[in-house]
Amino acid sequence: MSSQRKSIPDSPVPQVRTRRVFYIPGYDPIHPRRYRELYRKEGAAQAAISGYELKLNARKGTVIGRYGWSVTGNMDGTEVAAEVDVLVWSDIVRSSMSHTILATYLQLIRTAWTYIASGALFRLMRLRKGPVIAALYPVGFLLVQLFLAIAVGYALFCGVLALWGVVSLPGAVAQLFGAGLGIAAGYVLLRWFKARDGKFYAYYLMHDYAYAARHGGANPPALEARMAEFADEIAHALTGVSDEVLIVGHSSGAHLAVSILADLIRAGRVCDDGPALSFLSLGQVVPMVSFLPGAHRLRADLAYLSQSGALTWVDVTAPGDGCAFALCDPVSVSGVAPLRKRWPLVISAAFSQTLSPARWRELRWKFFRLHFQYLCAFDRPGDYDYFRITAGPMTLSQRYAGRAPSASRIERAVNKYTSIAA
Structure with a gap:
C-alpha cells in the first residue's frame, strides 16, 4: 500500500464496468430512503432527456445499519453496474x-x-x-x-x-x-x-x-467515530474488483468526505493498483467550518488532500445555489493551499444555463430545492450529469480530462485561521 499513486491516465476509452458509490449526505435528519427515491425519480427523468438507460433495483441482503441500492446504466453502448451506499449519520x-x-x-x-x-x-x-x-x-x-x-x-x-x-x-x-x-x-x-x-x-x-459551531469547527467525538466507520467501508471497497470507487459528499457531507479520504490516504489504505479513487463534492459549505478557529483537522485535511495523487477531486457548485459557497475553491479560500496544490477542479453546474428558462423560473426562488439540484435532472444538461458520473462508463478523471476550471472561481485566501496543528 502507498499513500500516493500516480493520477489515472486521461484515456478517452471508457474503462468502467463496475463502480462503488458512497454518498455522504449533509446535515439531514431524514431517513436515507429519500435519496433512493430521489435517484429513482430524477434518474428516470434524466435518462429520458439524455437518451440513455438507467435502471434502479433494491439491494438484496441489506446489512442492518446500511442503506443502498443497485443501478444499471447503459450509456454510450456500455453497460455499467453500480452499487450505491448512503453513509448514514442521520441518527447523529x-x-x-x-x-x-x-x-x-x-x-x-x-x-x-x-x-x-x-x-x-x-x-x-x-x-x-x-x-x-x-x-x-x-x-x-x-x-x-x-x-x-x-x-x-x-x-x-x-x-x-x-x-x-x-x-x-x-x-x-x-x-x-x-x-x-x-x-x-x-x-x-x-x-x-x-x-x-x-x-x-x-x-x-x-x-x-x-x-458546526458547537466545538469551534472540530468534529464531535460521535461524528469522528462514525467517520472512522465510513473510512473502513470505503477501504474495504478499495480492495474489491470495482473499476472505480466514487465518494460523493453533498453540502456539509463534503467536508466529512475530505477528512475521511485524507485519513485513508495517510494510513496507506489506498492501493496503487486498486480501483480508481474519485471524489465529487457538491454544493459544499466547507468555509462555514474551516473558517472557525478550532477547525485544525479540517484545514490540515484540505491541505493534504489538495496535493494527493491518490485520487481525482472535482468540486461542483453553482452561483444559483444560495446555500453553497459557489465556485469558492475550499482549499485556497481556507488559506491552506500548498505550493503543489492540484485539487480540486472547481467547476460550475451553471443552473441558469443547464435548466431551461421555464424550469429556472420555477426553481429560482426555491433555495432549499436548488441546493439539491446537483442530485437531480437537468433539461439542458452540460458536462455535469450526476447519473452519468455515478452510472456511466467513464471515471471522474476521464470525464473531466482537460476540463479547465471555472474562470470565475474564487481562490484568494480569506480565512484568518490557517493553523493545521491541534
Missing part, C-alpha cells in the same frame, strides 16, 4: 437537534457569538453573500418569531388591564391573569411556528449551523 443529526424552543434560542446565542467573536462571519461575507444570508436567515427569523410572540403576549396583557377598569377586578388579579394569558399566547405562537418548520426551515438551519 437527530440527536444533536434541540427539541425545546428555549434550547434552540440558547443555541442561537452561542452560535451567533462563535461566528461574530471569531470574526468568521465577516470574512465569510467576503466570499459569497448567499450562504451568509442563509446562515443569518434562521437567526433573523427566529428573532422575528420571538418578537411577534412578545408583541402578542404584551397586547393581551394590556387588554386585560384595560378590561380591569371596566369590570373592577382587583389590580393584582388583573396583572397576574394578564401576564399568564400573555405568556401562554406567546408560547402557543412559538409552538405554531415550530410545528411548521418544514416550511420555514428556521429551526432546522439553526441546528445545522449550531452543530
Whole structure:
C-alpha cells in the first residue's frame, strides 16, 4: 500500500464496468430512503432527456445499519453496474437537534457569538453573500418569531388591564391573569411556528449551523467515530474488483468526505493498483467550518488532500445555489493551499444555463430545492450529469480530462485561521 499513486491516465476509452458509490449526505435528519427515491425519480427523468438507460433495483441482503441500492446504466453502448451506499449519520443529526424552543434560542446565542467573536462571519461575507444570508436567515427569523410572540403576549396583557377598569377586578388579579394569558399566547405562537418548520426551515438551519459551531469547527467525538466507520467501508471497497470507487459528499457531507479520504490516504489504505479513487463534492459549505478557529483537522485535511495523487477531486457548485459557497475553491479560500496544490477542479453546474428558462423560473426562488439540484435532472444538461458520473462508463478523471476550471472561481485566501496543528 502507498499513500500516493500516480493520477489515472486521461484515456478517452471508457474503462468502467463496475463502480462503488458512497454518498455522504449533509446535515439531514431524514431517513436515507429519500435519496433512493430521489435517484429513482430524477434518474428516470434524466435518462429520458439524455437518451440513455438507467435502471434502479433494491439491494438484496441489506446489512442492518446500511442503506443502498443497485443501478444499471447503459450509456454510450456500455453497460455499467453500480452499487450505491448512503453513509448514514442521520441518527447523529437527530440527536444533536434541540427539541425545546428555549434550547434552540440558547443555541442561537452561542452560535451567533462563535461566528461574530471569531470574526468568521465577516470574512465569510467576503466570499459569497448567499450562504451568509442563509446562515443569518434562521437567526433573523427566529428573532422575528420571538418578537411577534412578545408583541402578542404584551397586547393581551394590556387588554386585560384595560378590561380591569371596566369590570373592577382587583389590580393584582388583573396583572397576574394578564401576564399568564400573555405568556401562554406567546408560547402557543412559538409552538405554531415550530410545528411548521418544514416550511420555514428556521429551526432546522439553526441546528445545522449550531452543530458546526458547537466545538469551534472540530468534529464531535460521535461524528469522528462514525467517520472512522465510513473510512473502513470505503477501504474495504478499495480492495474489491470495482473499476472505480466514487465518494460523493453533498453540502456539509463534503467536508466529512475530505477528512475521511485524507485519513485513508495517510494510513496507506489506498492501493496503487486498486480501483480508481474519485471524489465529487457538491454544493459544499466547507468555509462555514474551516473558517472557525478550532477547525485544525479540517484545514490540515484540505491541505493534504489538495496535493494527493491518490485520487481525482472535482468540486461542483453553482452561483444559483444560495446555500453553497459557489465556485469558492475550499482549499485556497481556507488559506491552506500548498505550493503543489492540484485539487480540486472547481467547476460550475451553471443552473441558469443547464435548466431551461421555464424550469429556472420555477426553481429560482426555491433555495432549499436548488441546493439539491446537483442530485437531480437537468433539461439542458452540460458536462455535469450526476447519473452519468455515478452510472456511466467513464471515471471522474476521464470525464473531466482537460476540463479547465471555472474562470470565475474564487481562490484568494480569506480565512484568518490557517493553523493545521491541534
